[in-house]
Amino acid sequence: MPPPPSHRALPRRRLLTLLAATAGAPALVACGGAADRPATAAAPSGTGSPSAAPSAAPPDGTWVTPRDLPAGWGSGQADGVFPRTVTHAAGRTTIERAPARVVVISTGQLDAVLTLGLVPVGATAGEGAEVVPAYLAEAFGGSAAALGAITELGSRVEPNLEALAALAPDLVLVNAAGKDAGPLQQKLSAIAPTVVTRGTGLYWKQDFQLLADALGRREQARARLVEHQERAAALGTALGGAPTVSLLRKNGDRVRVFGVASFSGSVVEDAGLPRPPGQGFTDDTSRDISLEELALVDGDHLFYAAQGGDETELTRLPLWPTLPVVAAGRAVEVDDDTFFLNTGPTAARRVLDRLEADLRT
Numbered sequence: 110m111p112p113p114p115s116h117r118a119l120p121r122r123r124l125l126t127l128l129a130a131t132a133g134a135p136a137l138v139a140c141g142g143a144a145d146r147p148a149t150a151a152a153p154s155g156t157g158s159p160s161a162a163p164s165a166a167p168p169d170g171t172w173v174t175p176r177d178l179p180a181g182w183g184s185g186q187a188d189g190v191f192p193r194t195v196t197h198a199a200g201r202t203t204i205e206r207a208p209a210r211v212v213v214i215s216t217g218q219l220d221a222v223l224t225l226g227l228v229p230v231g232a233t234a235g236e237g238a239e240v241v242p243a244y245l246a247e248a249f250g251g252s253a254a255a256l257g258a259i260t261e262l263g264s265r266v267e268p269n270l271e272a273l274a275a276l277a278p279d280l281v282l283v284n285a286a287g288k289d290a291g292p293l294q295q296k297l298s299a300i301a302p303t304v305v306t307r308g309t310g311l312y313w314k315q316d317f318q319l320l321a322d323a324l325g326r327r328e329q330a331r332a333r334l335v336e337h338q339e340r341a342a343a344l345g346t347a348l349g350g351a352p353t354v355s356l357l358r359k360n361g362d363r364v365r366v367f368g369v370a371s372f373s374g375s376v377v378e379d380a381g382l383p384r385p386p387g388q389g390f391t392d393d394t395s396r397d398i399s400l401e402e403l404a405l406v407d408g409d410h411l412f413y414a415a416q417g418g419d420e421t422e423l424t425r426l427p428l429w430p431t432l433p434v435v436a437a438g439r440a441v442e443v444d445d446d447t448f449f450l451n452t453g454p455t456a457a458r459r460v461l462d463r464l465e466a467d468l469r470t
Contacts, residue, residue, distance in 0.1 A: 139228040139255040173391045174375035176314050176334070183322040188329070195323050198285050199294050199305035207325055208280035212273055212301070215265055215284035215308060220245060220453025221317045222282070224333065225326050228255040231276045233265045235450070242446045248455050268293075274300045282320055284308030310372025310394060313452035333454050337461065341379035344465055352468055353385045355408035355434065358395070358449045359423050360416035365395040366406055372452040373412070376460045382468075384408070403428040410434065410468060414445035441467050 184193040194203045212231040213219050219232050223245060234240045240261045249256060260276060263269040266288045273281070278301040283293065286308025297303040304323045306316035314334055321330035354377045356367040367374050368390040377384065385408035390396065398405055403426060406413075411434045415422040420442045423429060434440050447459040 139230075139252070139258070173369045173378055174311055174314060176338070178315055178318055178322075182315075183319060183327065188327055189325045191325060193322075193325065195304055195319070197304045197319055197323075198307050199290060202298075202302050202304050202323075204280060204302050204304075204323060206279070208323070210276065210278045210280075211324070212262065212276060212278040212281045214262070214268055214282060214297075215286070215306070216450065217308075217313055217316065217452035217456075218282045218284070218306070218320060220451055220455050221320050221330075222324075223249050224317075224454045225321055225324060225329055227324070228252055229259060230278060231260040231262045231273060233262045233268050235265065238450075242451055244444060244447050244451070244459055245455060248459075270296055270300065273297075277301075280304065280323060282306065282323070284316065310375060310452045311370045313372055313375065313457070316452075317454055330454075337454065337457055338379050341376060341461055342381065344461070344468070345379075345381035348380075348382065348468055350381050350383070352409035353383050354464070354468075355385050355388060355406050355411040356448070357406045357411060357413040357423070358415070358445070359413075363397055364400065364403070364423075365397050367395045367449065368393065370394055371449075372456070373448045373460050376457055376464065380461075380464065400426060400428065403432065407432050407434050409439065411440040412443045412448065412463065412467075413440060414443050414448055416445060418445065439467075 182196050184195045186193045189207070191207055192203055192205045194201055211222060211227060211229040213222055213229045214233050216235070219229065219241070222229050232240050240259055241256050246253075246256060260272065262273050281297045281301050281303040283290070283297060283303060284306040290305060294303055294305055304319065306312070306319050308316065317334065318327055318330050321327040356371065356373050356377070358365050358367065366388050368388055369375070369378050369384065370391045371394045374384075383389075385405075387405045388408075411432070413420070413423055429435060432440065441463070443463055444459065447456040448463075
């Protein structure tokens with residue numbers, strides 16, 4: 110097993126410059142240090158399940174992206190009460206005290222923990238990616254030193270368990286998507302209490318609340334979701350629910366349209382906005398299309414990204430200039446991290462920011 114990586118600063122000059130420029134962004138509490146817990150918001154009224162304004166509700170009242178935990182999941186205890194036993198995607202875990210040294214393994218969990226006001230002591234990174242994506246470095250620039258001190262723990266599929274154990278965590282967070290979660294959970298649980306979320310953009314709201322429950326901060330998470338959903342619903346109402354929104358990503362040789370059951374698709378759903386023909390599917394996150402099928406990405410507005418940030422991988426395609434949405438100047442390159450790679454409440458805010466800026470024009 111490779112030796113534990115050392116604490117390191119974010120390596121790219123672009124990120125360091127960004128952190129310096131955003132020194133006024135919210136400061137967070139680094140796990141492992143003594144600090145007052147942030148005040149939690151009041152519970153939403155009604156059933157207690159986050160709900161958007163009625164104007165954005167689907168005709169049958171059923172949301173593709175679930176808005177609350179499955180029955181029986183979570184701890185059922187008030188925030189701040191420990192010990193608490195959390196029922197999650199892979200069983201039940203007892204957490205003896207409020208976590209102070211948290212490790213996150215999977216996509217979106219860093220976003221969620223930072224949004225709740227904590228900086229984990231360790232995290233993994235995607236292949237060729239940074240431990241702290243640029244959008245999180247910008248959003249939480251007031252905690253540049255704490256973010257730079259996060260220990261990199263290797264890949265999300267095969268984290269460096271020796272380095273993880275050396276951090277002496279009191280809570281490990283991992284999701285079940287894209288990995289053999291059972292054996293990994295057993296290894297992680299031998300080190301510290303481990304909570305398993307479901308993963309993927311479809312379940313990001315459930316995962317956020319489950320993770321928050323483990324931290325004793327679920328009402329804070331619920332309030333954040335209500336804020337997001339009400340803001341999205343207001344956008345849809347202001348637009349009259351009219352413009353169709355197309356979502357497109359190119360990674361490697363794959364060109365994919367993203368459906369309702371995707372992360373960015375869930376934000377569009379929250380706004381009650383329609384999708385173009387061929388993008389209303391709910392049985393998968395995305396569908397591959399051939400270059401000859403590029404006309405399927407047409408819509409009133411197109412938001413697209415290419416892995417690595419080279420938009421010409423799409424814009425130089427022969428059929429690209431023939432798309433009416435391109436000719437109308439309504440095809441917009443977006444941040445790949447926030448729209449298609451990282452699922453979490455701060456990413457959702459960034460997606461909504463972009464929708465508001467472009468759909469209102």
